[in-house]
Amino acid sequence: MPRLSEDQIGELFIAACHAELSALKPGNVHVHSSGHGMEVAQFEASAEAAAPWIAASGEKVGTRILRAVEASFAAAGCNTNLGILLLCAPVAAAAAMNLELGLRGRLNAVLANLDAGDAASVYAAIRRAHPGGLGSAPEQDVAVPPTIGLLEAMELAAERDRIALNYTTGFEDIFEFGLPELRRAQSLSDDPSLAVTTLHMAYLAQFADSHIVRKHGEAVANDVRQRAIALEKLWQPVAAAKALPALLEFDADLKRQGINPGTTADLVVATVFVASVCDAMGLNGSS
Numbered sequence: 001m002p003r004l005s006e007d008q009i010g011e012l013f014i015a016a017c018h019a020e021l022s023a024l025k026p027g028n029v030h031v032h033s034s035g036h037g038m039e040v041a042q043f044e045a046s047a048e049a050a051a052p053w054i055a056a057s058g059e060k061v062g063t064r065i066l067r068a069v070e071a072s073f074a075a076a077g078c079n080t081n082l083g084i085l086l087l088c089a090p091v092a093a094a095a096a097m098n099l100e101l102g103l104r105g106r107l108n109a110v111l112a113n114l115d116a117g118d119a120a121s122v123y124a125a126i127r128r129a130h131p132g133g134l135g136s137a138p139e140q141d142v143a144v145p146p147t148i149g150l151l152e153a154m155e156l157a158a159e160r161d162r163i164a165l166n167y168t169t170g171f172e173d174i175f176e177f178g179l180p181e182l183r184r185a186q187s188l189s190d191d192p193s194l195a196v197t198t199l200h201m202a203y204l205a206q207f208a209d210s211h212i213v214r215k216h217g218e219a220v221a222n223d224v225r226q227r228a229i230a231l232e233k234l235w236q237p238v239a240a241a242k243a244l245p246a247l248l249e250f251d252a253d254l255k256r257q258g259i260n261p262g263t264t265a266d267l268v269v270a271t272v273f274v275a276s277v278c279d280a281m282g283l284n285g286s287s
Contacts, residue, residue, distance in 0.1 A: 017047035023196035046072035062121030083266030
């Protein structure tokens with residue numbers, strides 16, 4: 001089975017970040033609107049800075065995440081991409097493996113081999129990024145060094161964090177929901193940005209965003225989800241240019257309230273990254 005080089009993986013990671021920024025994604029930073037005290041240029045700079053570490057051959061997943069977070073902070077001055085890095089680093093490691101398996105099979109092998117060293121590095125990365133609404137945990141809180149492996153730590157956090165949940169399910173949201181949604185949208189639109197908008201809205205309608213839950217509570221997160229569902233006729237089967245004014249209004253309203261569906265944005269980038277890695281490897285992405 002094919003494997004990708006560091007240069008290929010880094011380029012695909014940057015391209016996925018740019019694709020997400022180029023699309024209108026209500027509540028997030030994008031080329032149509034800044035938000036939450038951040039600008040597109042900061043996200044672009046952090047993607048460029050993080051890419052060499054995400055693609056670093058031979059480095060442990062945890063090390064890739066920690067060094068990428070540090071590089072991103074140096075470039076952007078704030079947390080722009082912790083969730084993106086948590087999701088994309090294992091995918092990058094899988095893409096570089098020399099195994100007779102598809103991407104998801106390789107990813108499962110990567111996840112199964114995460115250890116306490118990976119956990120220590122990821123905990124350090126989370127402390128450095130200091131994401132909003134983090135709070136505390138009764139077991140293995142990130143404020144202190146972990147005593148278990150990274151996958152076990154993700155299992156403890158899975159009920160309150162969708163990124164952690166995906167570590168425990170082999171990235172089920174991405175492979176079984178997001179990737180088919182993206183492929184369908186791409187087949188129906190000749191505008192890549194509108195396909196990504198469709199993907200964003202599909203995720204927003206499917207799951208209560210766990211970043212919103214942490215910062216604003218479940219009721220607010222569920223309200224955002226219901227609003228995305230109510231706008232479904234504007235983005236299903238695929239978003240069109242005529243839908244942009246109403247989606248921009250939704251975007252502006254979320255930003256006025258300080259509501260940022262950050263986990264949704266992370267899943268969007270990771271889905272686009274997975275799709276492009278599969279394309280580069282000549283895989284369909286289902287295994």
